[in-house]
Amino acid sequence: xxxxxxxxxxxxxxxxxxxxxxxxxxxxxxxxxxxxxxxxxxxxxxxxxxxxxxxxxxxxxxxxxxxxxxxxxxxxxxxxxxxxxxxxxxxxxxxxxxxxxxxxxxxxxxxxxxxxxxxxxxxxxxxxxxxxxxxxxxxxxxxxxxxxxx
Numbered sequence: 001x002x003x004x005x006x007x008x009x010x011x012x013x014x015x016x017x018x019x020x021x022x023x024x025x026x027x028x029x030x031x032x033x034x035x036x037x038x039x040x041x042x043x044x045x046x047x048x049x050x051x052x053x054x055x056x057x058x059x060x061x062x063x064x065x066x067x068x069x070x071x072x073x074x075x076x077x078x079x080x081x082x083x084x085x086x087x088x089x090x091x092x093x094x095x096x097x098x099x100x101x102x103x104x105x106x107x108x109x110x111x112x113x114x115x116x117x118x119x120x121x122x123x124x125x126x127x128x129x130x131x132x133x134x135x136x137x138x139x140x141x142x143x144x145x146x147x148x149x150x
Contacts, residue, residue, distance in 0.1 A: 051127040068101055071100055095141060
């Protein structure tokens with residue numbers, strides 16, 4: 001969970017900085033970048049990393065966590081870069097990587113923990129709802145990128 005927590009917190013802090021400079025600098029994409037950094041790259045990453053650590057009957061291997069961490073963060077960088085540069089192809093590639101990362105997070109909890117303290121099914125339900133929200137947001141974001149830049 002350490003890498004997810006560290007990078008998630010860095011993204012949240014970066015989002016705060018972007019929000020702080022958006023108005024004074026006239027950065028037109030600033031509010032979207034700040035929201036993306038805080039919500040997707042930050043909070044969602046923290047929740048996904050913590051969720052799988054607490055909910056999976058067998059926590060994912062170090063190698064799988066490494067892949068999740070790399071794919072999730074490279075995907076976020078690609079989406080941010082593609083959006084800021086107006087490159088739909090980069091946004092699409094980032095979205096595809098993000099979907100792969102989300103599939104890995106979903107697979108990590110296919111067999112949830114059945115022993116305390118995380119036996120409440122609503123923890124697992126919330127985790128899966130987060131994955132669905134992110135999964136639905138990816139194609140929606142790609143369509144918006146195509147409409148705006150395509």
